[in-house]
Amino acid sequence: xxxxxxxxxxxxxxEADVEKLVEKGMEQHEKDWGSKFxxxxxxxxxxxxxxxxxxxxxxxxKQKRLNRYQRKQEEQRKNExxxxxHFMQGMAIMIxxxxxxxxxxxxxxxxxxx
Numbered sequence: 001x002x003x004x005x006x007x008x009x010x011x012x013x014x015e016a017d018v019e020k021l022v023e024k025g026m027e028q029h030e031k032d033w034g035s036k037f038x039x040x041x042x043x044x045x046x047x048x049x050x051x052x053x054x055x056x057x058x059x060x061x062k063q064k065r066l067n068r069y070q071r072k073q074e075e076q077r078k079n080e081x082x083x084x085x086h087f088m089q090g091m092a093i094m095i096x097x098x099x100x101x102x103x104x105x106x107x108x109x110x111x112x113x114x
Contacts, residue, residue, distance in 0.1 A: 066074065
């Protein structure tokens with residue numbers, strides 16, 4: 001870029017290399033545009049992920065909400081499971097005791113203690 005100023009002839013001149021200036025401006029614009037585009041795409045992606053996560057959280061909270069009848073049914077089911085578990089433990093203990101008694105009886109009969 002050149003600036004000429006002539007006092008005697010009262011002339012001023014300005015010469016500029018327009019092509020270089022335009023290329024420089026385009027390069028800067030491309031750099032800025034690329035970074036802005038990437039930032040915008042990342043922001044959109046993050047927003048979609050947040051919306052999806054919020055939607056999943058809302059569905060989970062809806063499923064957690066139970067009315068009175070559903071709560072009562074859930075309590076009954078849990079109580080039945082506990083009763084069944086205790087019953088099975090009792091049966092296992094009874095079978096273990098019966099097996100021990102049976103083994104003692106067999107050993108006693110072999111040695112003639114019975």
